[in-house]
Amino acid sequence: MKINKTELLAPAGNIDSFYAVLRAGADAVYLAGNKFGARAYADNFSTDELCACIRYAHLYDKRVYLTVNTLLTDAELNELYDFLAPLYEVGLDGVIVQDLGVISYIYNNFPGMEVHASTQLNTTGIEGVNFLKKMGVCRVVPARELSLNEIKRIKSECDIEIECFIHGAICYCYSGQCLFSSVIGSRSGNRGRCAQPCRLPYSQGNKSEIYPLSLKDMCTIEYLPNLIEAGIDSFKIEGRMKKPEYAAGVTALYRKYIDQYLKNGKISVSSHDKKKLSSLYIRSQVSEGYYEKYNGQDMITIDNPSYNSTDENIINEIHRLYVGNDAKLKLPEIKIEMNCYFSEGEPAYISISYNDIYIIKYGDVVDTAQKKAITADDILKQVNKLGATSFTIDPDVTKNNIFVSDNAYYNLKGINELRRSAIAELEEKIIESYGLVYSRQAVTAQEQQAKVYQEQAYQEQALKKQSYKEQENNSRYFNILINDLTQLNSVIKFIEENNSAFINTKNRISRIYIPEELFIESSPNNINTSFINKLNTMKATYDIDIYISMPYVRRMKDEKPLSISSHKLISGFLVRNIEDINYVQSIKNISPEIDIAIDYGVYTWNRKALYLASSYSSSVGMPVELCGSAQKELAQYNHDLIYEKMVYGRIPLMHTANCVNKTLGKCIKSNTNSNEQRWTSITDRTKRNLPIFTDCVHCQNTIYNAVPVTLTKEINNYPDNFDFRIDFTNETSNSINEVLRYYLIGDNEVNWEYTKAFEKHSTE
Numbered sequence: 001m002k003i004n005k006t007e008l009l010a011p012a013g014n015i016d017s018f019y020a021v022l023r024a025g026a027d028a029v030y031l032a033g034n035k036f037g038a039r040a041y042a043d044n045f046s047t048d049e050l051c052a053c054i055r056y057a058h059l060y061d062k063r064v065y066l067t068v069n070t071l072l073t074d075a076e077l078n079e080l081y082d083f084l085a086p087l088y089e090v091g092l093d094g095v096i097v098q099d100l101g102v103i104s105y106i107y108n109n110f111p112g113m114e115v116h117a118s119t120q121l122n123t124t125g126i127e128g129v130n131f132l133k134k135m136g137v138c139r140v141v142p143a144r145e146l147s148l149n150e151i152k153r154i155k156s157e158c159d160i161e162i163e164c165f166i167h168g169a170i171c172y173c174y175s176g177q178c179l180f181s182s183v184i185g186s187r188s189g190n191r192g193r194c195a196q197p198c199r200l201p202y203s204q205g206n207k208s209e210i211y212p213l214s215l216k217d218m219c220t221i222e223y224l225p226n227l228i229e230a231g232i233d234s235f236k237i238e239g240r241m242k243k244p245e246y247a248a249g250v251t252a253l254y255r256k257y258i259d260q261y262l263k264n265g266k267i268s269v270s271s272h273d274k275k276k277l278s279s280l281y282i283r284s285q286v287s288e289g290y291y292e293k294y295n296g297q298d299m300i301t302i303d304n305p306s307y308n309s310t311d312e313n314i315i316n317e318i319h320r321l322y323v324g325n326d327a328k329l330k331l332p333e334i335k336i337e338m339n340c341y342f343s344e345g346e347p348a349y350i351s352i353s354y355n356d357i358y359i360i361k362y363g364d365v366v367d368t369a370q371k372k373a374i375t376a377d378d379i380l381k382q383v384n385k386l387g388a389t390s391f392t393i394d395p396d397v398t399k400n401n402i403f404v405s406d407n408a409y410y411n412l413k414g415i416n417e418l419r420r421s422a423i424a425e426l427e428e429k430i431i432e433s434y435g436l437v438y439s440r441q442a443v444t445a446q447e448q449q450a451k452v453y454q455e456q457a458y459q460e461q462a463l464k465k466q467s468y469k470e471q472e473n474n475s476r477y478f479n480i481l482i483n484d485l486t487q488l489n490s491v492i493k494f495i496e497e498n499n500s501a502f503i504n505t506k507n508r509i510s511r512i513y514i515p516e517e518l519f520i521e522s523s524p525n526n527i528n529t530s531f532i533n534k535l536n537t538m539k540a541t542y543d544i545d546i547y548i549s550m551p552y553v554r555r556m557k558d559e560k561p562l563s564i565s566s567h568k569l570i571s572g573f574l575v576r577n578i579e580d581i582n583y584v585q586s587i588k589n590i591s592p593e594i595d596i597a598i599d600y601g602v603y604t605w606n607r608k609a610l611y612l613a614s615s616y617s618s619s620v621g622m623p624v625e626l627c628g629s630a631q632k633e634l635a636q637y638n639h640d641l642i643y644e645k646m647v648y649g650r651i652p653l654m655h656t657a658n659c660v661n662k663t664l665g666k667c668i669k670s671n672t673n674s675n676e677q678r679w680t681s682i683t684d685r686t687k688r689n690l691p692i693f694t695d696c697v698h699c700q701n702t703i704y705n706a707v708p709v710t711l712t713k714e715i716n717n718y719p720d721n722f723d724f725r726i727d728f729t730n731e732t733s734n735s736i737n738e739v740l741r742y743y744l745i746g747d748n749e750v751n752w753e754y755t756k757a758f759e760k761h762s763t764e
Contacts, residue, residue, distance in 0.1 A: 006227075007063070007234040008258060009163065010251040013241055014043035018053050020248035020322040023329050025255030028063035029053075030096060032240065035083055036068045036076070047083075051090045058431040058438070059390050060331055063093040067240075068106075069118040071099050071190045071605040071623075073630070081109060084442075088113055091437035094139070097121075098176060098190070100578075101608030107136035112440065114138050116163065120176035120190070124579055125150070125556040129158045131582040135612075139163055141236065143174055143553075144218075145657040148291040150556055152230050161233040166224075167250055167277075168238025170215045170289060172198040173654035174553055177601060180653040182625055183705050184684075188763040190603070190625065198654075199305050202682040202690075204664055212663050212682060213654075213703075214305035219277060219286035221254060222269050225261055226291070239281075245315045246281045248322035253277060279311035280318075294699065295658040302663065333392040336426065339401040340379050342366050342408050350383065350418045357429045361422040369409035376402040382415040389423055475506045476715070477723045478743060479644060481513040481549060481574075483693070483730070485531075488514060490733040492534070494740050495542055502744035509542070509744070510723060511597075513549040513574050517697035536569050545571035547597060551698045552655040554579035558698050570594070572618075576601045581616055600624055600646065607637040619644050619723065624651055625763040628714060635721060642723050647711040648739055649727025650691065650704035651757060659701050660692050669696040679730050691730050704729055710754035 010021035012031040021029055031053070032044045045053065054064045066087060072080065080102065084095070094114030097103050098121055107115055116139040117123055117132045123142045132140060139161035142151060155162050171178065171189075181195040182188035198213040218238075220227060227235065235258070237250050253276060257267045278286075287299050321329045337353040348363040380399050386392060428438040482488045491512065502508075535546055546569050551558065554577055572595030573584045581602065588594050600621030604610045613620045619642035622631040635643045661668050661680055668677055678694045688706035695702070708727075715724060726743060728736055735752075742748050 005262060006232060006258065007163075008251065008255055009065070009234045009236045011237055011240040011242070011247055013239075013247075014244070015045070015049060015053075016323055017240075017244040017247045018045075020244045020327070021251045022057065022060065022062055023322045023327060023331055024248040024252040026062065026251050028065060028093070028234070029057065030065040030067055030236070030240075032067045033083065033087075035079065036070050036072065047086055050087055050092075054087065054090050054092055055427065055431075056390065058091060058434070058436045059334065059427060061434040061436070063436075065094045065096055065114075065116065066092055067096045067118070068102060069096050069098040069120050070192050071188075071603050071625075072102055073626075074606045074634070077101065077105060077606045077608060080105060084110060088442050089439060091431070091439060093436070096141070099603065099605065099609060100135070100612050101604070101606040101610070103132075103135050103137060104608050104612055109443065112437070117141060118176075119144060119165070122174045122176045122553065122577060124174075124553060124577070126154055126157055127554070127582040128577070128579040129154055129160055131578045133158070133160055139233070141165075144170055145174060145290045147294070148226060148230055151232065151291075153556065155231045162231075163234035163236055164227070164232050165218060165238055165289070166220045166227065166235045167218055167254065170218050170238075172213045172215050172658060173656055176603075177552065177655045178653070179625065179651055180703070182763040183651050183653055183757065186761075186763055188625055191764060193764055197684075200685060202684055204660075204680070204682050207664065210302055210664070211305045212300060212302060212660050214301045215299055215658070216285045216287040216301050217282045218289040219282070220288050220291070221257055221273075221277065222267070223288050223291065224254070224257055224267060228258070228261055242281050244323045245318045249276060249280045249314070249318040252318075252322070275311075276314055279314045281310060290657065295662060297663050299658060300663050331390075334390050334430075336391050336393060337401070338383055338393050338398050340383060340398075340403070342374065342379065342402075342404040342410050344368050344405045344408050348410055348414070348418065350415075350422050352422050352426050354426060354430065357426065357433065359422050359426050359429065361418050361425070363410075363414055363418045366405070367409045369407050372409075373407050374404060374410055374412075376404050378412065379404060379410075379415060382412055383419045385416065385419065386423070389427075391423060391426070475508050477508050477510040479511040479513065479723055479725045480509060480740075481649070481725060481727045483515065483728055485518060486733065487728050487731065487736060488512070488518075490736040491728075491740070492538055494737055495538065495544070498741070498745060499542060505744065505746060507744045509544050511545045511547050511571070513547045516548045516550050517695065519548065532569060539569065545595075547572045547574050547595070549574040549599075550576055550580045550584075551695065551700065552576045552601060552652065552702060553657075553698070553700055554583070555698070572597055574599055575617075578602065585616060597621075597642075597644065600644075601652075604634070607634065610634065610638055610641070614638055614641050618642060621646070621725070622722075624709075625758055627762040628717070628759045630762055632718065635719070639721055641721070643721055644723045644725050645718065646709060646727055647715055647724045648708055648743065649725070650706075650708045650729050652702050653690070653705055654701075654703040656701045656703070657699070659694060659699075660703075661694055661701075668694060669699070693729065705755070707753045707755050709757045710750055710752070711756060711759060712750060714756075714759055 007027045009028045009030060010026035012018035012021055012029045018029055033050055034044050057064045088110045092113060094116050095106055096116045096118045098118045103115055115137050117137045119141040123129060123140050129140055141163045144165055178189045180197045184197050185195045187193040187195045201209045201211055239247055253273050261267045285301055339351045342348045344366050346366060348366050349360055351360040376399055379402050384393060384395060431438040480491055482491055539546055548570060550573055574597045575581050575584055576599040584596050596617040597619045598613050598617045600623055603623050604613050604620050605623055621644045680692045681689050683689050690706055691704045693702045
């Protein structure tokens with residue numbers, strides 16, 4: 001079979017790393033500026049440094065991708081144009097993005113620049129890829145949890161580039177879905193400030209000081225043939241926070257074996273090279289990640305997540321070869337041939353030849369010297385000032401190519417200008433010969449401002465529209481999410497016994513969200529016909545809509561509940577990922593009456609993301625990491641939407657493919673008829689108990705916060721276009737009754753431990 005050369009993509013957290021990985025054989029580099037990158041604590045790059053790096057890389061047919069892979073507020077979105085414009089103009093190849101609003105913004109404001117979907121978007125299948133393609137994304141970094149077969153299927157069925165991680169640290173949580181650091185330490189992974197609580201010790205039962213959430217580092221060097229043959233377009237090395245020696249050393253070894261396979265059709269990794277990799281800031285053990293394994297105890301560093309001791313001899317060797325100005329192995333300077341002509345009474349010129357490229361630049365007419373004539377040595381000195389470029393000349397050859405008449409005079413500044421002009425055009429021709437962009441024009445400030453005014457006018461028009469509830473006597477609407485049949489029975493019982501009581505308070509239950517696995521026939525807890533009839537009666541009697549809550553993560557193996565939509569019982573779906581947005585949209589094409597409610601895990605931190613969400617859904621869950629005032633401000637932009645705010649419930653800290661039950665004991669999938677068996681927990685260092693739910697239908701875990709969010713008086717401060725959501729996880733029937741009486745009837749006090757989370761202050 002024909003194998004296309006796969007791009008080797010290396011990290012650079014600073015200038016030394018950037019040059020080191022190029023010297024080590026990277027085809028492309030990903031890095032961040034001083035804003036909007038998911039590694040806020042890396043050194044990162046100034047705008048001038050980024051521009052210089054882009055030009056330098058392009059001269060050697062290398063690409064540069066910028067990470068803008070955090071969630072942005074509206075204020076930050078307003079800064080994005082000025083941040084990207086100078087980089088766009090010098091030919092930045094692509095931007096790696098998490099925020100859906102940012103994808104839309106970049107695609108519309110910076111045409112021709114590639115938009116890559118970050119792994120933070122948690123793309124897990126064909127539906128998600130097709131959703132992103134419609135937005136203009138040309139490359140996807142899928143979830144690291146995907147198997148090689150899943151990646152092959154995406155590659156074969158979707159016309160899009162695929163970029164996959166091949167080496168380095170792996171998050172325990174599906175990327176972009178982790179709120180652990182944010183909730184526990186107010187440092188958000190979605191903002192580039194993860195404190196890595198997954199690497200901390202936990203306990204369970206008689207097991208103390210264990211690390212059940214710490215994945216082994218990924219090392220796929222011996223698995224490279226399989227990855228190459230899968231048709232993956234870009235191999236990505238993790239590590240922008242790590243030292244230049246790590247980045248260069250890992251890059252050099254993967255370069256060696258990728259090239260070896262492309263040349264020979266096979267590889268044989270030496271024990272010496274394996275030792276090198278294990279000595280480069282890698283954790284105590286390694287695995288090949290998820291490519292051939294869905295989950296498992298052998299993927300976890302249960303006893304010790306620390307790094308191996310580094311071999312200083314290897315570090316010093318890598319430093320000597322690749323790092324710093326004195327590195328032994330540098331990219332070769334580009335040797336050019338230069339001719340100079342300075343004859344009295346004729347225009348001066350400098351010409352440059354490189355491969356098939358020929359540049360000639362004419363200057364002013366050469367004068368007759370009044371005092372001292374210029375010499376060939378004078379000219380050579382000026383044209384040889386190439387230290388700030390990647391070019392070099394042979395001084396002896398060039399001197400022989402200089403013609404200067406006997407009494408010629410030319411200003412030395414003019415010679416420098418001719419050289420600079422010729423070199424700049426040569427750079428342009430070389431870069432364009434590789435199919436890369438040398439320069440392009442960003443929209444002008446006036447054009448950008450016109451777009452802002454146009455958008456503001458749209459917002460003002462939207463604000464004039466009536467909220468959908470302004471004619472409903474200012475009733476408060478509550479939506480209830482349940483986790484199992486027992487909880488659903490408790491909610492129904494409460495409604496039947498207390499409906500008249502809470503109606504008198506002008507509170508209403510608008511929706512009940514029921515997990516899709518309760519409707520899927522393969523589930524041990526499937527809802528039978530008599531129960532569906534009971535729900536139909538409740539819906540008709542109390543005017544409560546039934547929505548299906550879909551899984552937090554949708555994998556291609558998961559059964560899709562298309563048949564559910566045929567039930568007249570179902571009003572809509574609560575979608576929690578981009579896979580299901582695209583999938584349910586296809587259901588709406590068949591059944592237009594089906595509604596889509598987007599959950600808070602599909603992040604809408606800014607107005608651009610909200611506008612996108614409004615084209616698919618009637619309601620959007622407000623991001624839990626945004627404080628109340630930020631949520632209310634954001635909700636002003638579109639009164640056509642319902643904004644759903646969680647006022648009670650445990651925040652999901654992590655959604656994971658790996659299973660704590662399986663790691664610490666055994667898989668319980670074959671014995672899950674009782675919902676209680678699906679719950680386990682771990683205890684952190686502060687003795688907080690973190691509940692964990694095992695969804696065996698979709699084979700995923702959710703780790704919840706120790707205590708629920710509970711907002712009380714704050715509800716009265718929200719406008720009419722907010723619905724309030726009550727999320728039940730592991731509550732008993734008595735607890736459910738207590739919570740519902742508090743929120744809907746108001747006849748008791750909060751007597752449970754709780755948190756207000758980010759209500760007063762957004763996460764960092």
